[in-house]
Amino acid sequence: MKTVVLDARWEPKKDFKLGKKDIEGKLTYLGNQVWRNPKLKVAEKDVPKIGPTEVLVKTRVCGICGSDVHMAQADGEGYIFYPGLTAFPSTLGHEFSGVVVEAGEKAINKRTSKRFERGEPVTAEEMFWCSFCKPCADGYPNHCENLQELGFTVDGAFAEYVKVDARYVWSLEALKGKYSEKDLFLTGSLVEPTSVAYNAVIERGGGIRPGDNVAILGGGPIGLAAVAILKRAGAANVILSEPSKARAEKGKKMGVDYLIDPTREDFAKRLLDVTGGMGADLYLEATGLPDRVFPDIEKAIWEGRALNSTVVIVARAARKIPLTGEVLQVRRASIVGSQGHSGHGTFPRVISSMASGMNVLPLITKKIKLEEVPENILLLQKGCPECKISCVFD
Ligand SMILES: [Zn+2]
Ligand SMILES: [Zn+2]
Numbered sequence: 001m002k003t004v005v006l007d008a009r010w011e012p013k014k015d016f017k018l019g020k021k022d023i024e025g026k027l028t029y030l031g032n033q034v035w036r037n038p039k040l041k042v043a044e045k046d047v048p049k050i051g052p053t054e055v056l057v058k059t060r061v062c063g064i065c066g067s068d069v070h071m072a073q074a075d076g077e078g079y080i081f082y083p084g085l086t087a088f089p090s091t092l093g094h095e096f097s098g099v100v101v102e103a104g105e106k107a108i109n110k111r112t113s114k115r116f117e118r119g120e121p122v123t124a125e126e127m128f129w130c131s132f133c134k135p136c137a138d139g140y141p142n143h144c145e146n147l148q149e150l151g152f153t154v155d156g157a158f159a160e161y162v163k164v165d166a167r168y169v170w171s172l173e174a175l176k177g178k179y180s181e182k183d184l185f186l187t188g189s190l191v192e193p194t195s196v197a198y199n200a201v202i203e204r205g206g207g208i209r210p211g212d213n214v215a216i217l218g219g220g221p222i223g224l225a226a227v228a229i230l231k232r233a234g235a236a237n238v239i240l241s242e243p244s245k246a247r248a249e250k251g252k253k254m255g256v257d258y259l260i261d262p263t264r265e266d267f268a269k270r271l272l273d274v275t276g277g278m279g280a281d282l283y284l285e286a287t288g289l290p291d292r293v294f295p296d297i298e299k300a301i302w303e304g305r306a307l308n309s310t311v312v313i314v315a316r317a318a319r320k321i322p323l324t325g326e327v328l329q330v331r332r333a334s335i336v337g338s339q340g341h342s343g344h345g346t347f348p349r350v351i352s353s354m355a356s357g358m359n360v361l362p363l364i365t366k367k368i369k370l371e372e373v374p375e376n377i378l379l380l381q382k383g384c385p386e387c388k389i390s391c392v393f394d
Helices: 066-071 181-188 191-204 221-232 245-254 267-274 290-303 325-330 346-355 370-381
Strands: 002-010 035-044 054-063 095-103 121-124 161-165 169-171 213-217 237-241 258-260 282-285 310-313 334-337 364-368 388-392
Touching: 002 370, 035 370, 054 121, 054 181, 066 370, 095 161, 095 181, 095 191, 121 181, 121 191, 169 346, 181 388, 191 221, 191 282, 191 310, 191 346, 213 221, 213 290, 221 237, 221 245, 221 282, 237 267, 245 258, 258 267, 267 290, 282 290, 290 310, 290 325, 364 370, 370 388
Parallel strands: 213 237, 213 282, 237 258, 282 310, 310 334, 364 388
Antiparallel strands: 002 035, 054 095, 054 161, 054 388, 095 121, 121 169
16 A cells, blocks of 8 residues: 655764663654654555454545654754654654544444444544553543654554554544535544644633633644634634734634734734733634744733633743743733643544534645645645645545
8 A cells, every 4th residue: 555654864963862761763752853864755565454452444534734744854954843752664644534444353433332343434543542651540641651643653644544543543423414525534634633722722721601702823723723613612702813814814714703913913902902902811822932922922911801811832832931920920810731632522522513513624725645745745844825735535
């Protein structure tokens, strides 16, 4: 079968020390400290063989994620941009949907509590949590200490077939009859990124009450999926701060009420204008530029009259954030970090929201074939205006 594989050379930087769970030459938790000269190619591989708890899925759609782009991108010294857990060579792809073609005898479908059957439309979590470590046992699979990741350390779904343990697999049966077959699988491939947004604004951010105002900073796929979720949750006004015209326009399609271009206008002033001086009840940092946007958020919280605002950090960034404790104290505001998409009933709720009319399809702006995945990953490295580029299989 055809696959898209990323390979790179294991050449740790001088001051890099092998971590406790790193495996010399193979796996590291700090990708950008180790992997050099990333190379993407279309490669032929065998169809995976499944174990008793696994399912084999024939892939129908798989989207390109920002992490795919950063894993395949090298800095001036040739090291990959992506800072996280990686083991190369690996078949990329983790935002996928497909159809079950084979299931192990103990591969249980959570929809029926019985063994998976051929033909079930499915998607899967990307985080393979172990279920044994303390965070897992405490109910925090997004913080698993023995994590493996589909398309990062385990062969992913830019492949005609992908195998996944049934515990991570979710049925898309609920979307049948609500979408055309084509749109069902396109929508199904968006469950994973939408769940990242859901985990951020609902699970970690505590959700909103109908009538609340929310501000989304950054109109990438996660920020825009959050727009759809919060609109569905009853937000009175969703305000998107995003300098790119194409992304701002896309935001409108997803339900944004007011747009702010932070490079041309004062974010806090405009936010207060459109919320009657209140500011937002929930802020989502989805830019990856916290040092740039936090002063704006802080100003809005300080000058606005809303108490109890929550700021959720979902974008990954190593940069320090300038903060004034006084603002958080006086305004009863809080800041929380958000990671992952697993657990807490998130996947099934995202799927049932999609089944009941939450349309995230506008996120997909370009459809390609498997052979075109490498060139499109490179295109995204140059900062093209596309939102989600999705690989559609025949
Ligand atoms: Zn992703
Ligand atoms: Zn675990």
